[in-house]
Amino acid sequence: MEILVCIKRVPDTSENEINVNRDGTDIERDDLVYSVNEWDNYAVEEAIQIRDRVCGSVTVVTVGDEETEEVVRREMAMGADKGVLLSDEVFKNSDGRGIAGIIKAEVKKGKYDLILTGAQADDGAGQVGGMLAAMLDWPYASLATLIEVTDDKKIKVGREIEGGNLEMLEIDLPCVLSIQTGINEPRYVGIRGIRKTASAEIPVHGAGDLGLSPESVGKSGSKIKQLDYFVPDAGEGAEILEGSVDEIAEKLVELLKARGGIK
Amino acid sequence: MVRQVFAYIVHKEGVADDTALEMVAAAKRIDSDASITAIVAGTGADLNVVCNEIASSYQEVWKIDSEALSYPNAEAIRTLLVRILPKEGLIIAPHDTFGMDLAPGLSIKLDAAYLPDAVDIEGVDENRLKAVRQEYSGQVSTHVVCDISGGAVITARPGSFKADESKGAGGQVVDKTAEALEGGFPETGRRFIEVAEAEVGDVDITKSDILVSVGRGIEDEDNLEIVYDLARAMGGDVACSRPVVDARWLEKSRQVGTSGKTVKPKVYMALGISGSFQHQGGIKGSPFMVAINKNPKAPIFQAADVGVVADILDFVPELTDKINGSR
Ligand SMILES: Cc1cc2nc3c(=O)[nH]c(=O)nc-3n(C[C@@H](O)[C@H](O)[C@H](O)COP(=O)(O)OP(=O)(O)OC[C@H]3O[C@@H](n4cnc5c(N)ncnc54)[C@H](O)[C@@H]3O)c2cc1C
Numbered sequence: 001m002e003i004l005v006c007i008k009r010v011p012d013t014s015e016n017e018i019n020v021n022r023d024g025t026d027i028e029r030d031d032l033v034y035s036v037n038e039w040d041n042y043a044v045e046e047a048i049q050i051r052d053r054v055c056g057s058v059t060v061v062t063v064g065d066e067e068t069e070e071v072v073r074r075e076m077a078m079g080a081d082k083g084v085l086l087s088d089e090v091f092k093n094s095d096g097r098g099i100a101g102i103i104k105a106e107v108k109k110g111k112y113d114l115i116l117t118g119a120q121a122d123d124g125a126g127q128v129g130g131m132l133a134a135m136l137d138w139p140y141a142s143l144a145t146l147i148e149v150t151d152d153k154k155i156k157v158g159r160e161i162e163g164g165n166l167e168m169l170e171i172d173l174p175c176v177l178s179i180q181t182g183i184n185e186p187r188y189v190g191i192r193g194i195r196k197t198a199s200a201e202i203p204v205h206g207a208g209d210l211g212l213s214p215e216s217v218g219k220s221g222s223k224i225k226q227l228d229y230f231v232p233d234a235g236e237g238a239e240i241l242e243g244s245v246d247e248i249a250e251k252l253v254e255l256l257k258a259r260g261g262i263k
Numbered sequence: 264m265v266r267q268v269f270a271y272i273v274h275k276e277g278v279a280d281d282t283a284l285e286m287v288a289a290a291k292r293i294d295s296d297a298s299i300t301a302i303v304a305g306t307g308a309d310l311n312v313v314c315n316e317i318a319s320s321y322q323e324v325w326k327i328d329s330e331a332l333s334y335p336n337a338e339a340i341r342t343l344l345v346r347i348l349p350k351e352g353l354i355i356a357p358h359d360t361f362g363m364d365l366a367p368g369l370s371i372k373l374d375a376a377y378l379p380d381a382v383d384i385e386g387v388d389e390n391r392l393k394a395v396r397q398e399y400s401g402q403v404s405t406h407v408v409c410d411i412s413g414g415a416v417i418t419a420r421p422g423s424f425k426a427d428e429s430k431g432a433g434g435q436v437v438d439k440t441a442e443a444l445e446g447g448f449p450e451t452g453r454r455f456i457e458v459a460e461a462e463v464g465d466v467d468i469t470k471s472d473i474l475v476s477v478g479r480g481i482e483d484e485d486n487l488e489i490v491y492d493l494a495r496a497m498g499g500d501v502a503c504s505r506p507v508v509d510a511r512w513l514e515k516s517r518q519v520g521t522s523g524k525t526v527k528p529k530v531y532m533a534l535g536i537s538g539s540f541q542h543q544g545g546i547k548g549s550p551f552m553v554a555i556n557k558n559p560k561a562p563i564f565q566a567a568d569v570g571v572v573a574d575i576l577d578f579v580p581e582l583t584d585k586i587n588g589s590r
């Protein structure tokens with residue numbers, strides 16, 4: 001099985017407090033710690049496990065700049081066989097559709113049976129996988145938490161729906177799936193493992209290599225644009241308890257007692 | 264020009280989802296004079312009940328009735344929608360597990376813009392739709408403009424638009440089945456087998472009055488001890504957010520949220536939980552909510568009644584001691 005996994009480099013929200021920059025045009029990007037989108041680690045782990053069961057190879061692909069290469073190496077350290085970086089000045093400011101179109105062009109250069117994306121990334125959009133499938137005219141299922149390879153023509157997929165129930169599906173290959181967290185336990189990779197991939201060759205493909213016209217991607221190809229970033233008015237919000245730890249705990253115990261929170 | 268806005272209605276067992284009325288509100292935010300049409304796919308008596316139920320809220324209800332739609336397969340429904348939607352139309356769906364399945368691909372097939380997970384809509388100026396989205400787990404918001412000259416697919420975040428209860432639309436149900444099925448029911452490479460129900464766990468958190476709920480902020484499985492201690496002191500049960508289940512630290516039956524349990528306690532303690540809409544979607548009945556989080560900007564403080572900005576690893580044991588010492 002030839003598997004392609006799409007990965008995105010994102011600011012790590014568990015490591016950073018995200019703030020809006022001074023003129024509201026972007027978030028404050030200095031000193032941000034970046035990592036692989038949480039969902040994508042699950043996708044790469046799943047691809048590796050499938051490959052180990054049925055043979056084949058795992059390729060990771062990302063659209064980004066030179067700095068994005070580090071996340072490709074990280075996922076290769078997890079066990080992906082190959083990595084590709086799709087990078088070009090004209091790709092900048094692409095919207096989700098632009099990103100999907102760029103990846104589609106790369107897919108057309110290879111021969112894949114299965115493409116995995118994360119269910120969503122830092123924008124909470126969850127768009128690239130479904131768009132890519134529609135562009136390729138391949139079947140799609142979002143939010144997969146179970147994949148069983150039946151044979152080389154089809155797979156069984158469980159989609160996690162409301163209430164944590166699983167919608168069981170049979171899907172023809174090739175197809176695109178978006179992966180939901182919890183499908184597996186992604187393996188840990190340390191600095192040492194990542195260093196081992198330092199010499200691995202990671203080809204970089206630009207618009208020319210992919211046969212993409214500059215107007216179809218980047219800002220000119222985007223139907224949706226961010227105007228500004230802001231922090232919404234706090235509104236009512238919680239009453240924040242102030243004081244020493246002791247005082248706060250004391251107050252909280254009283255409040256809880258009054259509300260029946262202590263039996 | 265009267266703008267045409269469509270809403271795709273999610274329904275189950277003859278009952279329209281709460282988002283059905285929220286999308287009316289969202290459509291009116293696009294254009295208060297818009298003609299708003301609901302699209303409902305399904306089959307039999309259940310379908311008719313849903314159509315009649317929402318006709319009071321939509322000017323028109325388009326019904327697609329087919330045996331093959333007894334379970335909604337987004338892949339097939341996408342094709343049906345492409346067959347019946349006018350060019351340059353605007354269609355809203357809920358940003359839930361169905362909408363996430365349907366919408367991105369629909370925007371490609373319609374060659375329309377895709378606006379995912381809108382939390383507010385500020386209106387349309389010419390062909391520019393202005394909306395609000397959230398990024399980075401709700402830590403910041405952004406205004407986006409969407410070029411809708413070629414139509415748009417919009418998913419609305421469940422719970423973000425206040426349900427429009429006006430019910431004065433007096434809409435009529437229009438059977439679109441023939442038009443939608445012209446050329447036959449769509450062949451898809453994806454076949455529905457069954458729904459496997461989530462496992463039942465040892466405690467039923469949907470019955471608890473007091474929930475001590477823990478999130479990724481607990482950092483390590485071993486630290487769960489302090490959460491159990493607090494729950495014991497309060498006489499409540501331990502619940503959690505999704506990452507705690509993903510890490511296999513607690514069983515799935517303790518997960519609160521849209522893809523977990525819906526709970527309705529009297530008191531809800533959110534410890535190291537950021538407050539994503541999927542998590543909050545599982546908390547009903549407006550409990551007295553206490554949030555303890557080290558990030559003062561965590562969205563959970565918007566939903567909570569009382570907040571403590573603190574490291575839970577330090578504060579929770581203090582609180583437990585105080586409670587135990589107070590009896
Ligand atoms: C400087 C800058 C400017 C931008 N300008 C715009 C703009 O004008 N308009 C706009 O709409 N958006 C803009 N964006 C955001 C946009 O480029 C997003 O990256 C794009 O919408 C896809 O990300 P997502 O989070 O929506 O992906 P989602 O669809 O939420 O992610 C789901 C999955 O898709 C895959 N995926 C997502 N992104 C990539 C990628 N880059 N490479 C490989 N796989 C990927 C991953 O598997 C991921 O898990 C901008 C971003 C930056 C950094």
Ligand SMILES: Cc1cc2nc3c(=O)[nH]c(=O)nc-3n(C[C@H](O)[C@H](O)[C@H](O)COP(=O)(O)OP(=O)(O)OC[C@H]3O[C@@H](n4cnc5c(N)ncnc54)[C@H](O)[C@@H]3O)c2cc1C
Binds near residue numbers: 524
């Ligand atoms: C389709 C779908 C369905 C989903 N369903 C659910 C669901 O049912 N339930 C659910 O919960 N999620 C669900 N999610 C995931 C959801 O989007 C969030 O990712 C998740 O809720 C985040 O959990 P969290 O708040 O524990 O973690 P995070 O968002 O990482 O937040 C951790 C918080 O802990 C704080 N913190 C860290 N360390 C400490 C400390 N030492 N002391 C105090 N505070 C600390 C941080 O400031 C942060 O606010 C779903 C997602 C999708 C896409």
